[in-house]
Amino acid sequence: MFYLTTAIDYTNGAPHIGHAYEKVLADVIARYRRLRGDDVYYLTGVDQHGQKVQQTAEKDGVNPATYVKRVTKGFTHAWEKLGLDYDGWAETTNPLHKECVQGILQRLFDEGQIYKQRYTGFYSIRQEQFLTDKERNDDGTFAEEWGEVEERDEENYYFKLSDHIGWLKQYVESHEDFVIPAFRKADVVNAIERAEGTDLCISRPKERLRWGIELPFDTDFVTFVWFDALINYISFAGYNKAEGSDLPDFDQLWPAQIHIIGKDILVPSHSIYWTCMLHAIGFSNDQIPSLLVHGWWNIKKKADDGAAVAGSEKMSKSLGNVVDPVALVDTFGQDAVRYYLVRDIHTGRDSDYDMDRLVGLFNSELANNLGNLCNRALNMTKRYSGGITVASDYDDETSQQLRASLDTVLEKYRRHMDKYEISFALEAVIEFISGTNVYAEQHKPWEIAKDETKTDELNTVLNHMVEAVALASVLLKPVIPSACKRIQTQLNAEHLGTILLDDLKWGILPIGQEVAKPKPVFPRIQLEE
RNA sequence: GGCAGGAUAGCUCAGGGGUAGAGCGGAGGAUUCAUAAGCCUUAGGUCCGGAGUUCAAAUCUCCGUCCUGCUACCA
Numbered sequence: 001m002f003y004l005t006t007a008i009d010y011t012n013g014a015p016h017i018g019h020a021y022e023k024v025l026a027d028v029i030a031r032y033r034r035l036r037g038d039d040v041y042y043l044t045g046v047d048q049h050g051q052k053v054q055q056t057a058e059k060d061g062v063n064p065a066t067y068v069k070r071v072t073k074g075f076t077h078a079w080e081k082l083g084l085d086y087d088g089w090a091e092t093t094n095p096l097h098k099e100c101v102q103g104i105l106q107r108l109f110d111e112g113q114i115y116k117q118r119y120t121g122f123y124s125i126r127q128e129q130f131l132t133d134k135e136r137n138d139d140g141t142f143a144e145e146w147g148e149v150e151e152r153d154e155e156n157y158y159f160k161l162s163d164h165i166g167w168l169k170q171y172v173e174s175h176e177d178f179v180i181p182a183f184r185k186a187d188v189v190n191a192i193e194r195a196e197g198t199d200l201c202i203s204r205p206k207e208r209l210r211w212g213i214e215l216p217f218d219t220d221f222v223t224f225v226w227f228d229a230l231i232n233y234i235s236f237a238g239y240n241k242a243e244g245s246d247l248p249d250f251d252q253l254w255p256a257q258i259h260i261i262g263k264d265i266l267v268p269s270h271s272i273y274w275t276c277m278l279h280a281i282g283f284s285n286d287q288i289p290s291l292l293v294h295g296w297w298n299i300k301k302k303a304d305d306g307a308a309v310a311g312s313e314k315m316s317k318s319l320g321n322v323v324d325p326v327a328l329v330d331t332f333g334q335d336a337v338r339y340y341l342v343r344d345i346h347t348g349r350d351s352d353y354d355m356d357r358l359v360g361l362f363n364s365e366l367a368n369n370l371g372n373l374c375n376r377a378l379n380m381t382k383r384y385s386g387g388i389t390v391a392s393d394y395d396d397e398t399s400q401q402l403r404a405s406l407d408t409v410l411e412k413y414r415r416h417m418d419k420y421e422i423s424f425a426l427e428a429v430i431e432f433i434s435g436t437n438v439y440a441e442q443h444k445p446w447e448i449a450k451d452e453t454k455t456d457e458l459n460t461v462l463n464h465m466v467e468a469v470a471l472a473s474v475l476l477k478p479v480i481p482s483a484c485k486r487i488q489t490q491l492n493a494e495h496l497g498t499i500l501l502d503d504l505k506w507g508i509l510p511i512g513q514e515v516a517k518p519k520p521v522f523p524r525i526q527l528e529e
Numbered sequence: 530g531g532c533a534g535g536a537u538a539g540c541u542c543a544g545g546g547g548u549a550g551a552g553c554g555g556a557g558g559a560u561u562c563a564u565a566a567g568c569c570u571u572a573g574g575u576c577c578g579g580a581g582u583u584c585a586a587a588u589c590u591c592c593g594u595c596c597u598g599c600u601a602c603c604a
Contacts, residue, residue, distance in 0.1 A: 183533070183534070184533080184534095185533095186532065186533055187532075187533060187598090187599060187600090189532095190531085190532055190533085190599080190600070191599085191600080194600075194601080263598070263599085264598085264599090266599090267599070267600085295534095295598095296597095296598090298597090300540095300541095312597095314597095344541075344542095346542085346543095349534080349535090350534090350535095350597075350598085351541085351542095352541080354540090354541085356540095357540085357541070357553085360553060360554085361552095361553085363564095363566095364552080364553065365552090365553095367564060367566075368564075368566050368567075369566090369567085371563095371564065371566085372563055372564055372566045372567065373563085373566095373567080374563095375562090375563050375564060375566085376562050376563035376564090376566085376567075377562090377563090378563095379562060379563060380562050380563080383562075384562085423542095424543090427543095427551090427552085430552085434567095437566095437567055437568075438567090438568070440562080440563095440567075440568085441560090441567070441568045441569085442568090444560090444561095444562085445562065446561070446562040446563090447562090449562085518563085520563095520564050521564095522564080523564070524564055524565095524566080
């Protein structure tokens with residue numbers, strides 16, 4: 001079983017392209033694993049509790065439950081538009097989740113891993129945390145970023161993080177695959193150093209925060225984000241589920257192969273808190289998931305005249321440059337957006353969002369290269385052999401080379417996809433398609449069609465072209481599933497929809513295949529000036 | 530301040546001790562099966578700066594500069 005998760009998004013605003021990227025990346029990986037024949041469980045969802053939701057709802061004059069429902073709809077709608085095919089949907093207000101969270105809290109409390117302590121200090125409402133002197137400006141005031149700050153004398157519950165840090169340190173040292181890509185490991189090691197000796201505050205008094213899950217052993221408190229949101233990875237996988245529950249079978253799913261997260265939540269929340277929580281709950285070293293850490297989409301800068309210029313800026317509401325994924329899909333289509341989001345970023349690194357590149361990549365790689373190949377191949381098959389591929393004994397060096405290139409492509413594709421390096425895998429497929437276009441020029445089937453003595457060669461060339469399109473449609477399926485389906489419909493080869501990667505070899509289309517009338521699968525995007 | 534990542538063609542980036550690479554964009558050409566797509570040719574670079582190691586450095590080492598992120602602010 002290949003179980004993968006994404007971060008669950010905070011329901012305090014509409015999804016933007018960064019949210020969309022993570023979910024598409026996970027979707028591509030999930031679909032790739034299915035193509036490999038794995039059983040896959042893809043879990044994503046939303047984090048609905050917390051002070052900011054409570055406050056925003058109040059401002060809107062609705063109760064938090066209503067507010068959260070509305071914002072959640074925005075997410076599910078966006079994911080539908082992007083064609084995400086997830087198996088589980090995590091909502092932290094779900095009663096099943098609450099039950100699981102409370103069960104875990106009660107047990108850890110009974111085991112003495114959670115204790116109560118008084119703390120006096122200054123509290124930032126906006127950031128939902130206590131501040132220390134190190135957050136003060138030189139003149140003793142707190143910086144603006146903390147918002148309203150008030151003095152508090154509070155009792156709270158703490159999780160004995162310090163009991164597990166020693167174990168975590170060893171675990172991280174001895175497990176090279178814990179953090180992907182590897183260069184992120186240093187951040188984790190540093191963060192562990194800093195975390196040593198401190199425990200984790202896991203509660204908020206109810207008079208401050210009502211919108212959360214009650215502590216089972218003290219109803220004056222709700223649990224803070226950690227023992228709520230992070231638990232979703234196991235609660236919705238069926239951990240400690242009740243008899244007759246619809247949740248999946250936990251033993252089948254756990255451990256997750258990867259938690260897909262952004263670089264902003266690697267430390268301390270996932271690498272330290274969550275991993276120590278798992279250890280405290282009782283999971284062993286081989287039941288700890290790896291963390292796949294992706295980068296961010298920044299926004300490409302443009303000159304005033306729209307010309308390309310170096311540099312980028314962060315996406316932010318104040319700069320007014322937030323990119324709405326739903327609007328993008330409405331304008332350019334699901335395939336263009338999905339393709340761009342995993343093609344133009346190297347997993348783990350940052351990239352700059354640029355609409356011109358989105359359009360450019362779609363037009364050059366999908367429309368011109370693959371779409372046009374599909375179109376010309378089917379068109380000539382229709383025109384020169386009645387739309388049916390015909391057996392032929394003709395063979396030559398270029399045909400052999402094209403067939404041989406498939407092995408190179410498959411090797412490269414698998415190697416990169418297995419490491420979640422989608423952009424490099426796509427590069428390999430594009431090379432293959434481009435090679436097929438070159439192959440067509442080498443043989444010029446539109447010329448040899450006029451020469452009756454070359455019918456055998458013509459048939460071989462057409463077979464090779466159609467076959468290459470079929471192969472590409474399978475390899476690209478994880479990224480652009482709906483377009484690939486349309487290609488396969490034109491090829492009249494629905495059986496390709498269920499073929500596995502291991503069964504992919506030259507000749508997946510039978511001789512005598514009757515293809516349909518071609519229709520552009522990727523209409524070129526024309527930008528209005 | 531510490532740690533990490535980055536700096537290579539107009540743009541996006543690969544690569545990595547031995548003649549600088551790809552895609553896109555630009556310029557030119559031969560074509561017409563095709564989505565004005567495809568194919569061929571071509572121009573463009575002090576590989577951030579400096580020093581060192583080496584027969585040889587874009588690559589390794591050191592010292593800087595600039596950008597990004599995380600994190601910490603002690604005398």
